[in-house]
Amino acid sequence: MENLNTSIQYVKGVGPKRAKKLKRLNIKTVEDMLYYFPRTYEDRRKLNSIKECRNGEKVNLKVIVSGSPVIYRPRRGLSITKVPVKDETGLAFLVWFNQEYMAKNFKIGEILRVNGKVKIAYNEIQIQNPVFDKNDRKGEKVGKIIPIYPLTEKLSNNEMIKIANNVLKNYIDKVEDCLPDVIRKNFNLISVNDALKNIHFPKDRKCYIKARQRLVFEELLILQLGLLMIKENYSNNKNGIKFNKVDEIKKFINTLPFELTNAQKRVFKEIEQDMESDKPMNRLVQGDVGSGKTIIAVLSMLKAVMSGYQAVMMAPTEILATQHYESIKEFLNNYNIEIELLVGSVPDKRKKEILKKIKEGKIDIVVGTHALIQDTVEFDKLGLAITDEQHRFGVRQRAKLTQKGLNPDVLVMTATPIPRTLALILYGDLDISIIDELPPGRKKVETYAVNSKMKKRVYDFVKKQIKEGRQAYIVCPLVEESDSLDIKSATELYEELSNEYFTDLRLALLHGKMNAKDKDEIMAKFKNHEIDILISTTVIEVGVNVPNANIIVIENAERFGLAQLHQLRGRVGRGKYQSYCILINDSNSKVARERMKIMERTNNGFVISEKDLEIRGPGEFFGTRQHGIPDLKIGNIFRDMDMLKQAQKLALKILEEDRHLQSEKYKKIKNKIINLFKDKIKDISFN
Structure with a gap:
C-alpha cells in the first residue's frame, strides 16, 4: 500500500503547481486520485x-x-x-x-x-x-465515454483525465482488494481494480454499473461495520434498571390542560414498557416540530424520579435548555421535585452548589447543555438520560452522558424527522418511536415563496400583523457581510429595517456570536412581547417557543436546506393565530425552485425529510460530521437504500462470526474501517 501514499506531485504530468490546485480538491496522494470519482460522463461514441x-x-x-x-x-x-x-x-x-x-x-x-x-x-x-x-x-x-470531474479554478477536465489515466496506468496494481473472494462471489461483485478502471473510464453503461455497484457496496459495508463496531464499543450487556409501575402518572396525565394524542400515548407506552424491563432502554423518539415531545420527556422523568432515581436532559443550546427547564418546572410544580438548570453561563459559585447537590442526590432532574458531560458532573443515582435534538450531538457525547450512571435508560429525541428505514440504519442500536400526529387545532402554517421584488409587500404584511398584536421573526443566513456571497447579513438587515421599514416598531437582533446572557435576555424580551420583530440567524432554528409570533420571513431561503427551512418554519404556528412563513428566494436554480415548491405544498416533516435526502443526499441533512459518520464518496444513502440494507445484513453477519475482525480474512476490511474513522472518532479502539 506504500506506493498509494505517494504524493500526487510525483505523478507524470502533475508537478508542484498542479499539486497545489489538486490539494484544493483534497487530492494529496495517488490513492486520493484513484478514489476521486467523476461527477458525470459524456457519451461521445x-x-x-x-x-x-x-x-x-x-x-x-x-x-x-x-x-x-x-x-x-x-x-x-x-x-x-x-x-x-x-x-x-x-x-x-x-x-x-x-x-x-x-x-x-x-x-x-x-x-x-x-x-x-x-x-x-x-x-x-x-x-x-x-x-x-x-x-x-x-x-x-x-x-468514447468521457468522465467529467468536479473541478477547481485553473484546472481543466482534460488535465484531470490525463492525471487519472497516468495514476491508473502506474498504480492500479498496488490497490489491494479488501473484500474476501467469498463476499465478492456471493454478491456478484467485480474486483476493486476493475471497478476503479471502469468508474473513471467506463467502456459502456454495463461496465459503469458494475463498477459503481462494487464501489458503493464496499463503501457502505465499511461504513456499516464501522458504525456497528463503535456502537458495540459503547454498548454493554449488563442489566439495566427496572423502574416501578407508577400510578401517579395516570393522575398526572388526567390533570394536563390538553389531551395526549394517540401517537403520544403509544410512544409513552413503549417507553414505559422499556423502563419497566431490566434491559437498558435505548430509544429514539422522532416527532415533527410541535408534535409534543417535551411532555413525553416530562412523563419519563417523572417515572424515573418516582422510582427513586435522578434524570438528566441535555439540549444543544442554552436557549433550548432554558426553555425545557422552564416547561418541566411548570409541568411538575405541584410535585416535591428538585429541578435545576446547568449551562455554561451559570456563575461559578452557583455551579459549585448545583454540582454538590447533584452528587448528593438532592437534585432530581437536571437540564443543561454540553456542560452536563464535564467530568465535574457526578450523579448520585442517575436512572434516565435524555438527549434532545440528537442530530446536534456526536456519538461520543451521547455515550459520555450515559456513562454518568450505571446503565441508565436512554432516550434520544429529535424534531428532524428521519425516514424510518434510514433511522434504523443510522441508529442501529436504538429502538424507534415516532410521534406522527400533531395535536388537534394546530393550524397549518401558510407558506409562500417570493423574490426580492416582493419585499416591500412582504414587509407591509408583517407590519399589518404586528399592528394586530402579533410578532415576527426575520431570518438571515449570515451575521456579518460576506465578500464572497452577496447576502444581506443579519446586522446589516437590522440596521436597514430599523431605519427604513419599521421605524415605529421595536426591533432586536439575535445571532450565534452573542454571549449566552445577551441571547437569553433578548429571547426573554421577545417572549414577553417587549420586542415586535426579532431579526436573527438560524440560532432560533431549534425549539424556541413564542405562541404570539405568527409570521417568519426567511431571507435568502435558497441558502438553506429543506430540513432547516422546515425547522425554522416550526417557530411559528405555536399559538391560536393563523401563521405564515414567507421564503424570499432569488435563485433560479432548479434545486432552489424545487425546495420552495415542496415547502409551499406540505407541512409534513417526514415528507420533507424524504425530499431533502433525495435532493441533496444525507451528508448535509444530518450534519453527519457531528455523528462521526464520514462523508460518502460514491454511495448515496437514499438512492442506494437496497444495497445499504444488504450491506447492513452482511455487516451483522461478519461481526457475529468475528466480533473484532481479527481473522486474516477480514484484516484488510479492518484497516479500511480504521482509516475511514480515524479522524472522526478518536477514542475508539478496534481491538
Missing part, C-alpha cells in the same frame, strides 16, 4: 451528421476539412478562426475565438472526429471551441 445539428446541442461529427482556415478580426482584442468542414449531409465551420494558432492545425482533405456545441448563426452551422481527433482515429477526445 455515437456519431451525428451535420444535417442533424440543432442549435445549442452538443454533437459528435466525422468530417473532412473542405477548405483553408480563415482568421477574422472583427474588432480589437477579438479574433475568430474558422475551418470549413463537410460530410455527406452538409457543410459546417469549426470556430475558435482568440486562438489563431488553431489555423496551423488543419490541412484540406484531413478526416476529423469532432465534439462540440452547435451554434447556428448567419445561416451557417458552427461548432464552437470543439475538441477533435485526427485521421478518423477513435482517440482520447471523441469516440
Whole structure:
C-alpha cells in the first residue's frame, strides 16, 4: 500500500503547481486520485451528421476539412478562426475565438472526429471551441465515454483525465482488494481494480454499473461495520434498571390542560414498557416540530424520579435548555421535585452548589447543555438520560452522558424527522418511536415563496400583523457581510429595517456570536412581547417557543436546506393565530425552485425529510460530521437504500462470526474501517 501514499506531485504530468490546485480538491496522494470519482460522463461514441445539428446541442461529427482556415478580426482584442468542414449531409465551420494558432492545425482533405456545441448563426452551422481527433482515429477526445470531474479554478477536465489515466496506468496494481473472494462471489461483485478502471473510464453503461455497484457496496459495508463496531464499543450487556409501575402518572396525565394524542400515548407506552424491563432502554423518539415531545420527556422523568432515581436532559443550546427547564418546572410544580438548570453561563459559585447537590442526590432532574458531560458532573443515582435534538450531538457525547450512571435508560429525541428505514440504519442500536400526529387545532402554517421584488409587500404584511398584536421573526443566513456571497447579513438587515421599514416598531437582533446572557435576555424580551420583530440567524432554528409570533420571513431561503427551512418554519404556528412563513428566494436554480415548491405544498416533516435526502443526499441533512459518520464518496444513502440494507445484513453477519475482525480474512476490511474513522472518532479502539 506504500506506493498509494505517494504524493500526487510525483505523478507524470502533475508537478508542484498542479499539486497545489489538486490539494484544493483534497487530492494529496495517488490513492486520493484513484478514489476521486467523476461527477458525470459524456457519451461521445455515437456519431451525428451535420444535417442533424440543432442549435445549442452538443454533437459528435466525422468530417473532412473542405477548405483553408480563415482568421477574422472583427474588432480589437477579438479574433475568430474558422475551418470549413463537410460530410455527406452538409457543410459546417469549426470556430475558435482568440486562438489563431488553431489555423496551423488543419490541412484540406484531413478526416476529423469532432465534439462540440452547435451554434447556428448567419445561416451557417458552427461548432464552437470543439475538441477533435485526427485521421478518423477513435482517440482520447471523441469516440468514447468521457468522465467529467468536479473541478477547481485553473484546472481543466482534460488535465484531470490525463492525471487519472497516468495514476491508473502506474498504480492500479498496488490497490489491494479488501473484500474476501467469498463476499465478492456471493454478491456478484467485480474486483476493486476493475471497478476503479471502469468508474473513471467506463467502456459502456454495463461496465459503469458494475463498477459503481462494487464501489458503493464496499463503501457502505465499511461504513456499516464501522458504525456497528463503535456502537458495540459503547454498548454493554449488563442489566439495566427496572423502574416501578407508577400510578401517579395516570393522575398526572388526567390533570394536563390538553389531551395526549394517540401517537403520544403509544410512544409513552413503549417507553414505559422499556423502563419497566431490566434491559437498558435505548430509544429514539422522532416527532415533527410541535408534535409534543417535551411532555413525553416530562412523563419519563417523572417515572424515573418516582422510582427513586435522578434524570438528566441535555439540549444543544442554552436557549433550548432554558426553555425545557422552564416547561418541566411548570409541568411538575405541584410535585416535591428538585429541578435545576446547568449551562455554561451559570456563575461559578452557583455551579459549585448545583454540582454538590447533584452528587448528593438532592437534585432530581437536571437540564443543561454540553456542560452536563464535564467530568465535574457526578450523579448520585442517575436512572434516565435524555438527549434532545440528537442530530446536534456526536456519538461520543451521547455515550459520555450515559456513562454518568450505571446503565441508565436512554432516550434520544429529535424534531428532524428521519425516514424510518434510514433511522434504523443510522441508529442501529436504538429502538424507534415516532410521534406522527400533531395535536388537534394546530393550524397549518401558510407558506409562500417570493423574490426580492416582493419585499416591500412582504414587509407591509408583517407590519399589518404586528399592528394586530402579533410578532415576527426575520431570518438571515449570515451575521456579518460576506465578500464572497452577496447576502444581506443579519446586522446589516437590522440596521436597514430599523431605519427604513419599521421605524415605529421595536426591533432586536439575535445571532450565534452573542454571549449566552445577551441571547437569553433578548429571547426573554421577545417572549414577553417587549420586542415586535426579532431579526436573527438560524440560532432560533431549534425549539424556541413564542405562541404570539405568527409570521417568519426567511431571507435568502435558497441558502438553506429543506430540513432547516422546515425547522425554522416550526417557530411559528405555536399559538391560536393563523401563521405564515414567507421564503424570499432569488435563485433560479432548479434545486432552489424545487425546495420552495415542496415547502409551499406540505407541512409534513417526514415528507420533507424524504425530499431533502433525495435532493441533496444525507451528508448535509444530518450534519453527519457531528455523528462521526464520514462523508460518502460514491454511495448515496437514499438512492442506494437496497444495497445499504444488504450491506447492513452482511455487516451483522461478519461481526457475529468475528466480533473484532481479527481473522486474516477480514484484516484488510479492518484497516479500511480504521482509516475511514480515524479522524472522526478518536477514542475508539478496534481491538
